[in-house]
Amino acid sequence: MGTFVNNAWYVAAWGNEVRRELLPRTLLGQQILLYRKENGEAVALVDRCPHKLAPLSLGELKGDSVQCGYHGLTFDCSGTCIRVPGQRNIPTEAQVRAFPVMEKYNAIWVWMGDPEQADTTAIIDVPHYGDPGWGLVDGQYLHFKSNYLNITDNLVDPAHTSYVHKNTIGNAAGEEVGVKVEQSDSHVLAYRWINDAPQVPLVERMGKLAGNVDRWQYYYLHLPSISYVDFGCIPVGTEPTEANKDRGFRSFSFNFLTPETESTTHYFWLHLRNYHPDDPQASDDVARLMNQTFEEDATLLEFIQREQERTGVREYARIAIDNAPLRIRRQIERLQSKEQSAEAAAMDCEAETAIR
Known part of the structure; x- marks a missing residue:
């Protein structure tokens, strides 16, 4: 299957x-x-x-x-x-x-x-799309030489940013911070707050805040394969309300994963931001830095895909950060089973009709 x-x-x-x-x-x-x-x-x-x-x-x-x-x-x-x-x-x-x-x-x-x-109406809503004060980068595309589920694993894994994306959206401050997980019938959410920590390179480059910050990473995966990342930071000790987060440094990244084959994936993405929303240079910088981030993922996941195909094994060991990826794969299996049951019922109905 x-x-x-x-x-x-x-x-x-x-x-x-x-x-x-x-x-x-x-x-x-x-x-x-x-x-x-x-x-x-x-x-x-x-x-x-x-x-x-x-x-x-x-x-x-x-x-x-x-x-x-x-x-x-x-x-x-x-x-x-x-x-x-x-x-x-x-x-x-x-x-x-x-x-x-x-x-x-x-x-x-x-x-x-x-x-x-x-x-x-089942198409996901994109918050602040077209709103004043929010800059948009869209029309972006990468081709991943990986099964889409390896990418969804990656996109509900805030922990890897401390190691893979040290030059853009991660730093060492998050290495010991755990990840919390929630889910519904339609999505899985992995998230964490990293408080009183140095700014990551992307935030530092855009220059909206000064000094240490409280930073959040909310990684949503809407089934089967749409990633929605709410990322940002606010001055240390600021109450983390939605209004305060909108006044801080905030972005929403949407990654639309469309499987091409069992080992390759179309990766479409767009990015909304509340910093320098009308600055074309900021848009160019965001496009470059985010593409750099996703290409770092693509390189790593291509090696993982090759090794999985060579060994026939997805993973030999699991750790705590695998909680969200495991939930997604179980949800995918549930959706597949539902589709297969519906197809079997339709075939039985057609066969009965033919006999009559």
Whole structure:
């Protein structure tokens, strides 16, 4: 059994990537074709002609439809075949799967599972998106050579920042500070406060606060694979209310993980901040420093992925900081089991109908 959860919204691309041209992309092991209709709406189809299985992305757009580049079969944006050159009848099997699509937060979201369950309100809320006084960096992308669950392990692990990200968001002050964990049916949260500690390099560089600070790290993982990090600091001894945190140094990082294959992952990210919100140079610095941070993760996780594949083992020992990752993996297994039960029930229903 693979590790994917199908019934979820996944970011397939940033909005500016999808144009009036054919864009192929692999999502959850499936070949997907993305493009925009003449009215600007995004479309997602299986990137495979049902005739000889040629990639439709090697064809061309004809209005809002896609013409296969092999024999000219043409499919509209719902996946219905509307033309077979040289014949009038169209085989009933000449259909292409279309996926529900939603454009939000400058991203193209695709629902990979049962279309009847594609509830657009299930897309995560991004706090302060578009609000005055909050700077935005988006359109960011990295390609991880790792299974997405290794990345989710990493993204609910505040402890690793003290060692892996010493030049950006971590320092030695957090080495002995434990991590607390909470969960619900839809997310897992790992968090900690590091009080009266030196500023980490990112905070120090941005120059909003002076001296030691009280720093927080709240790492949310919304199932199956959206990370939301609430990070910041306030002057030592300040009451940690939401209003005071908003007046301090605060950022919200969203990492939209979309599995490509069982060993590779699309990593889309955006970042909201309350420091120097209208300064283009600050945005450039944030993009550079955060990409440096994520690339440090990517390098380490690629080695981990290779060793897991070589040994067939995920880990030989567990320690306290594995609490949140373990909860996520159990939740993923629960979601997979639920999907498999639904699929089995649907197959039994179809079989009974056929017998009648």
